Amino acid sequence: xxxxxxxxxxxxxxxxxxxxxxxxxxxxxxxxxxxxxxxxxxxxxxxxxxxxxxxxxxxxxxxxxxxxxxxxxxxxxxxxxxxxxxxxxxxxxxxxxxxxxxxxxxxxxxxxxxxxxxxxxxxxxxxxxxxxxxxxxxxxxxxxxxxxxxxxxxxxxxxxxxxxxxxxxxxxxxxxxxxxxxxxxxxxxxxxxxxxxxxxxxxxxxxxxxxxxxxxxxxxxxxxxxxxxxxxxxxxxxxxxxxxxxxxxxxxxxxxxxxxxxxxxxxxxxxxxxxxxxxxxxxxxxxxxxxxxxxxxxxxxxxxxxxxxxxxxxxxxxxxxxxxxxxxx
Numbered sequence: 206x207x208x209x210x211x212x213x214x215x216x217x218x219x220x221x222x223x224x225x226x227x228x229x230x231x232x233x234x235x236x237x238x239x240x241x242x243x244x245x246x247x248x249x250x251x252x253x254x255x256x257x258x259x260x261x262x263x264x265x266x267x268x269x270x271x272x273x274x275x276x277x278x279x280x281x282x283x284x285x286x287x288x289x290x291x292x293x294x295x296x297x298x299x300x301x302x303x304x305x306x307x308x309x310x311x312x313x314x315x316x317x318x319x320x321x322x323x324x325x326x327x328x329x330x331x332x333x334x335x336x337x338x339x340x341x342x343x344x345x346x347x348x349x350x351x352x353x354x355x356x357x358x359x360x361x362x363x364x365x366x367x368x369x370x371x372x373x374x375x376x377x378x379x380x381x382x383x384x385x386x387x388x389x390x391x392x393x394x395x396x397x398x399x400x401x402x403x404x405x406x407x408x409x410x411x412x413x414x415x416x417x418x419x420x421x422x423x424x425x426x427x428x429x430x431x432x433x434x435x436x437x438x439x440x441x442x443x444x445x446x447x448x449x450x451x452x453x454x455x456x457x458x459x460x461x462x463x464x465x466x467x468x469x470x471x472x473x474x475x476x477x478x479x480x481x482x483x484x485x486x487x488x489x490x491x492x493x494x495x496x497x498x499x500x501x502x503x504x505x506x507x508x509x510x511x512x513x514x515x516x517x518x519x520x521x522x523x524x525x526x527x528x529x530x531x532x533x534x
């Protein structure tokens with residue numbers, strides 16, 4: 206039995222109330238999300254609801270990526286590199302570790318002098334040993350190629366014998382023989398040049414580095430020039446001595462260039478060009494070496510055991526930087 210309380214409208218077969226309902230109040234904040242939060246919290250009349258982009262799959266197998274998605278490449282690091290961790294102190298290399306090339310240092314006399322003494326101190330034992338051995342060998346060569354010097358040394362207490370030996374040393378044969386001895390002395394000194402050049406690559410030298418005489422033919426040619434300059438300085442005392450000083454200055458880098466593998470002709474031209482391009486530095490180095498060599502007379506030549514390697518290291522440092530190569534710091 207149906208309930209007809211309150212009347213029955215035959216036009217409403219489902220029992221719905223035909224009376225109009227009160228309209229719902231308008232929400233000034235616009236539609237709300239499923240959690241009841243307003244989509245337009247400030248009630249702006251020009252609010253447009255944000256349209257979410259349609260999710261598409263730009264590439265097969267890459268699900269869940271929208272259009273315009275770009276994969277950020279993962280940063281890669283070199284092998285052995287560790288990202289510094291915040292909160293932990295960073296320490297420098299341990300004392301005694303090898304340092305890299307000293308590429309940024311300018312080619313000044315001060316930098317060359319400091320590097321030379323540091324490199325000498327790193328292998329001071331082998332430098333002193335080679336200087337002593339080569340010094341003794343050069344002294345033996347000088348006595349062998351200068352008979353007058355032998356006579357004067359053996360008769361040091363006989364003034365007449367010394368005068369006769371000096372007179373015998375003034376003839377051309379004796380001067381030519383002494384010039385040959387000068388060239389041989391340079392070939393012995395080339396061993397120290399080779400060690401100094403090796404020090405610019407590793408700083409700490411070994412005994413075999415002194416005997417790596419690359420370009421030996423060019424070294425022989427330079428030895429001939431050295432002997433010729435020595436001969437000219439004895440034949441024409443003042444002018445020849447001045448010529449020897451000038452050419453020695455201009456040819457300072459030549460032995461290093463020859464040992465670097467440059468041909469003899471290119472080494473001569475390149476050496477002169479380097480000196481003329483850095484004339485002030487070359488003059489300073491030449492003057493320092495000459496002053497130290499004169500001062501070593503007061504030590505009976507013993508000071509040259511230290512001075513000669515140090516100055517050759519200075520020259521090797523400057524030549525390496527002048528030719529655009531690096532020096533191991």
